Amino acid sequence: MWPQSKDKITATLAPLSLGLFAGRVLSEQWAVYYPVNTAVASWAIALILTLLLSAFAEFILRQHPLRQTWPLLLLLAYVVYPEPNLLVAGGVGLVCTAVLLQMIPLPAKILSASRRFKLGLLGTVLLFGLLYFFTLAPGLLPADNGEFQLVGATLGVAHPPGFPLYTLLSKLITWLPIAATAAYKINLLSAVTSVATLALVYLTVFDLTKRPFAAGTAVLTLGTATTFWAQATTANIRSLTALFAALAIFALVRHQQHKAHTDRYLILFAAALSFGFTHHLSLAFMGLVFGICLLLMDPSFLRTPSRWKRPLLAALAGLLPLLYLPLRAGADVPGASDGLNTLSGFLNHFLALGFQGDFFYYIKPIVLWPRLQVMGNVLTFQFSPWLLAGALLGLLWLLRKDWQLGLLLGGSFFLHTLVTATYRAPQTVEYMLPAYLPIAIGVGLAMGYLRDFVAQRPNSWRGLALLGTAVLLAAALIQGWQRWPSFRWLHGVEDARDYAQTILDGAPPDSLILANWHWATPLWYLQTVEGQRPDVTIEYVAPGEGSYSLTWVSEIEDGLRNGRTVVTTYLDEAAYSALPPAEPLGEALLFRQTPRTELPASFTPLSLTFGDGVRVLGYALEQNEVEIGLEARLTLAWQGTATTPFFVHLLDEKGTIVAQADVQAIPQPEGISLTQFRLTPRKGPGEFTLRLGSGTEFIEIGTLTVNYASLPPATQNRMYRPVVKGNYGLTLVGYDWDTTMPGQSRLYYHWKSSFGYISTVDDGLNQPAMSEIVMPWGIPQPYWVVPLPELGDHYVPLGQGIVWTGNSLSDLQMAISPDNQFAIPMQFINGRPQLRDYVVSTRFVGYAEDNFTWVWCDLVDGIPAMGGIPTLKWISGSQVQSPRTVVFPPRTEPASFTGFCQSEKPAPGAPILYVDSSATDGQTAAALLVLYDAFTNRPLPILDERITDVTSWIPMGEIKIED
Structure with missing residues (x-):
């Protein structure tokens, strides 16, 4: 009796597993596309679908013993999975299918x-x-x-x-x-x-x-x-x-x-x-x-x-x-x-x-x-x-x-x-x-x-x-x-051609184009292979023994002395301060020999006056639309006689600033000056207003369309939670907590819609929760509590989809004393393929009593992962670590510094930040981080206004000096 009952029970296990799996997957998708008003109705739909599919599974598998169908038991892994996730279901189904395919014998006559x-x-x-x-x-x-x-x-x-x-x-x-x-x-x-x-x-x-x-x-x-x-x-x-x-x-x-x-x-x-x-x-x-x-x-x-x-x-x-x-x-x-x-x-x-x-x-x-x-x-x-x-x-x-x-x-x-x-x-x-x-x-x-x-x-x-x-x-x-x-x-992206073509199209006749290796080769290709602009000279500026920036300054000065208009693909604002003012040419700089007398044809004319005689003649927006987190460039044409502080704000429908650029614009000695502003919207989508101003004066000059992101945002907590009511087609695909700012917590929600991806933020939540979220079996949950943050949760979004998720010194809850060291975990996650080479720049600084002024510091700048994984190689989902170690040498053997923030490393390329010998007991030290473009030295914008309101660095926490 028992053996027969046992056989009947085991014979139903595989069909039951398949029915439960199919019933759950279909019920969850039904709740997304055909939502109902009550939990009772959802339960009824899930039960009916599961029963029907289980009966069908029993019908098609009734002649197959468990020894042939046991891989279907693997489907129970998703049946008991605590979250609805179509990707997990697909993975479980894929593993099950792979096992079944291996069990099917292929007769040699059919496929030898x-x-x-x-x-x-x-x-x-x-x-x-x-x-x-x-x-x-x-x-x-x-x-x-x-x-x-x-x-x-x-x-x-x-x-x-x-x-x-x-x-x-x-x-x-x-x-x-x-x-x-x-x-x-x-x-x-x-x-x-x-x-x-x-x-x-x-x-x-x-x-x-x-x-x-x-x-x-x-x-x-x-x-x-x-x-x-x-x-x-x-x-x-x-x-x-x-x-x-x-x-x-x-x-x-x-x-x-x-x-x-x-x-x-x-x-x-x-x-x-x-x-x-x-x-x-x-x-x-x-x-x-x-x-x-x-x-x-x-x-x-x-x-x-x-x-x-x-x-x-x-x-x-x-x-x-x-x-x-x-x-x-x-x-x-x-x-x-x-x-x-x-x-x-x-x-x-x-x-x-x-x-x-x-x-x-x-x-x-x-x-x-x-x-x-x-x-x-x-x-x-x-x-x-x-x-x-x-x-x-x-x-x-x-x-x-x-x-x-x-x-x-x-x-x-x-x-x-x-x-x-x-x-x-x-x-x-x-x-x-x-x-x-x-x-x-x-x-x-x-x-x-x-x-x-x-x-x-x-x-x-x-x-x-x-x-x-x-x-x-x-x-x-x-x-x-x-x-x-x-x-x-x-x-679908041809970034190098776009960059080089902009320079060749905009360079005046007989220009000298100075390029780093990254941009020299596509410029040469267009000139040599495709025969474009034979009148211009393209020269590669190689790194030398001394400062690379000073090498560029020397090359630019030589070109200007020889009567050439000079275009440069390398930018260093500090090093170029003694040169004549330049104007933007795409992402490059153009040093003119003759003044610009006419507004470029592609510019939208304006007739504005700011302050004491500053005339704004027009502007050009390189991109009429941009994705959330990507950069838009606006170039302003103006005339004036003194350095002018301009700003451009991007405002949402409530008047909130979602991107801004502040520039101390230096005028050309004669003619029209061009100044470029870079805006990276941290939120969207929508038609956002462009506000131009100087000092206390401002005016709206146009709009910029900000679209959904085409690729999913980087997240440390990926999930799949569709919303049942009010936001059809909206799915929560991840969330992240950030506790970088002391005493403040921010929760990022990452959403997928039929139009693309978007992230929203909530601040100051004691018990964050979501309503009407699809739970297992497609049952709507009126109240889902987001897991609370833990010590060390960090998520600081940067432009171009890069996110810093490393640890903070404050998380260590310790002091540092002589003859001691500790590592600073530097981790990044990435949301989209990168088209630029970024440098990870870290500082370890000792503050004065005002907790703001730097008394001493040390730096390590380098390509991520000690040069091993440049950002140019990153794609969506990449996770990269860039090691840094803080070392406090014994007082009797202090680190050697060749200048402010310049220590002598114990070995070439060592990612070590030294504590200066002038550090005193009880002094506050801090680690700071920024990413900047290796070719333009422009920092990658930090898309967190809480941070940018107080500093231009990502604060990686503070620690006390203790003797």
């Missing part, structure tokens, strides 16, 4: 093993070919990417080591018969090489596991990694480096399996390594591990000279691209120089001897340890934690099963990561690209070994292994889903 292999390989090429095509950068790019587009289109010579093979391939793809610019076609080359890399990863994992499912998951892991995807859609040399590394790994794996029969994979390995070395010598460190593993796998190779000939010839073939460099010496193309046809000039360029000081830059323990922590952040920046755990499992399993291959993958990853950690490079995430290969392969190995585990263990263990493989697959798919919006958005 060889066909599954070929189908997986073809799917890899097609899927990622389409993915990268639809997210490909649309054209011109800045910095090194722009240089590669320039030299590829002109057969020029890139910066050391020259990248001759990449240049030749770039030129080849520009002949592709499609209606597109050369820049776009060269971007397309990266997609081709990246897809080829993924195909090799697929082949490698399949060789090691014989499972297409495992190989496909490895491909998904690598292909959707942040930097790999970014490189696959932009002109760069890293994708080709990864291709040669993948080819070398594939060849070694194949050689181990076939060395008894042929050396053809050894020949392929030699060619891959040789072409890789001549493309970029950074592969030498991986190559060292590869070479050691080759000798361990095939010790007879070293003892058999007769086998050396063909690999040696293949290696020599890899040297052929180097002939390109001396052949282009003296040619009238970008980057070429006469010295390339001399031995010393060739070696200096190919070996990049000018960069040799960057190797092993971070080697002292005091700086190496934080760099190694940064490398951990680099990995989490790329991959889901689940995938990193899977990779570790797979590599450890491989090391146990085949230690030689384990050494190949694990050793190459470890050595390349260690060397990269010591290398001073502003793109660590890109230099690490070859090291991402062993991670992806490790994930595939974990999948394969778990599947083997399934075949060798009883059912109880089999289910656990199937669940593990399903979680890894789901993590890879979700990783891609999360990255897609950012890269799709970047597909």
Whole structure:
């Protein structure tokens, strides 16, 4: 009797799980789109839907025993989940589906093993070919990417080591018969090489596991990694480096399996390594591990000279691209120089001897340890934690099963990561690209070994292994889903062309354009490749021994003395104070030789007078509409004889200031002056009023449309809580508390609507609550209490979607005494892809008795994550840490300062803030933070009026000095 009852009960478990899951999901969506007035009606709808779906599930599954349908029990994870969240439901459903698919036997007659292999390989090429095509950068790019587009289109010579093979391939793809610019076609080359890399990863994992499912998951892991995807859609040399590394790994794996029969994979390995070395010598460190593993796998190779000939010839073939460099010496193309046809000039360029000081830059323990922590952040920046755990499992399993291959993958990853950690490079995430290969392969190995585990263990263990493989697959798919919006958005943005085109269109005839590297390359491309503005001179201003700002001042002064109108892309207000007044040209500055006598045609005329003879002639608004949190630029045309304090306010319908810009405008000696104002609205949407004023006088001059944000805001507490009444289509997608200002708490609500995203704030709430929020099963809850803030909750939004979420010194609730130190956690979360390079600037200051005046201070300015993860690489959802350490040396060994706020660091690049020896017992010290544009020195606006009303810095708390 009991066995029969037990069978009946267990037979209903799977249908019941499916019915409950489907009933809950459908009930919650019903409540969103077809809301009802009472909780009783909501309960009735949920009950009816669940009963109907459960009955249907029972009908379709009645012939299937639990041993076939048990994965449906996983759906109960969402049934008991405490919040309604469609994304969580989708993730649970994805894991369940992945387990079920693995349990379905595929008869060899329908889909043989060889066909599954070929189908997986073809799917890899097609899927990622389409993915990268639809997210490909649309054209011109800045910095090194722009240089590669320039030299590829002109057969020029890139910066050391020259990248001759990449240049030749770039030129080849520009002949592709499609209606597109050369820049776009060269971007397309990266997609081709990246897809080829993924195909090799697929082949490698399949060789090691014989499972297409495992190989496909490895491909998904690598292909959707942040930097790999970014490189696959932009002109760069890293994708080709990864291709040669993948080819070398594939060849070694194949050689181990076939060395008894042929050396053809050894020949392929030699060619891959040789072409890789001549493309970029950074592969030498991986190559060292590869070479050691080759000798361990095939010790007879070293003892058999007769086998050396063909690999040696293949290696020599890899040297052929180097002939390109001396052949282009003296040619009238970008980057070429006469010295390339001399031995010393060739070696200096190919070996990049000018960069040799960057190797092993971070080697002292005091700086190496934080760099190694940064490398951990680099990995989490790329991959889901689940995938990193899977990779570790797979590599450890491989090391146990085949230690030689384990050494190949694990050793190459470890050595390349260690060397990269010591290398001073502003793109660590890109230099690490070859090291991402062993991670992806490790994930595939974990999948394969778990599947083997399934075949060798009883059912109880089999289910656990199937669940593990399903979680890894789901993590890879979700990783891609999360990255897609950012890269799709970047597909529609051509920022570099817009920036450079504005300068070329607005520069007067025969101008001298001084540019930093970031903007020099797209300017050169437009002039050289597209033939624009041959009359202007574009010069790159390189950093020198002294102050970079003073170098710019010298270059500007030289240009003006020579009678040239000068345009500069680098800004430093303090350094330029002694120069003639400049006017804005887009985001650059224009130093005129002749006064402006007419209002620009694009300006809206005005006829206003402020103060004593200041005449306002017109204005131009570069953007008629802007998203919340993004910048709008307004340029004012005016005439006056003295420095004039102007302001522009952006006002909502209640007259509240939602953005403002205050400028001390310096007039031109003659003619019309132009002054630029930058406004970043912190709220919206709506039609906001522009108010222009000076002193106590002001007038409304126009409007600016502020739209919903197109990408979700960064949040530390993501959720999915639809509103039932009054705000149809409005969903709470996150909330954040900020306790940065002493004694004040602010709650940020993040909403999604049918038009986009918006954030609202509430201040001073003792018990914040929401009404009419959809709860589990679609039941409206009239009163939902938001969790209260905890010590250390910080959320300070900045312009462009960046948010500071680090800890405050005040949270430590301690004092600092001599011979002591502590870390300041510097963490940022990001809401949208970044198009500018921002510097993280921190100060540790000692206050006077007024608790305002700085008596002493120290600073650390640098690219985030010690240069490892520049903001230019950030996308939506990125989380980046930038380490800082406060050190109070012993009184007997005080820190050495070369000037105010300028301490001597114990090692180059050390992110250390010293307490000055003049610090006194009981003195208040504080940490301050600001982000500023690396090329314009303009600070990124803080979108919290509570902070900006009292300071221009983010206050990171105070601490007492204690002897």
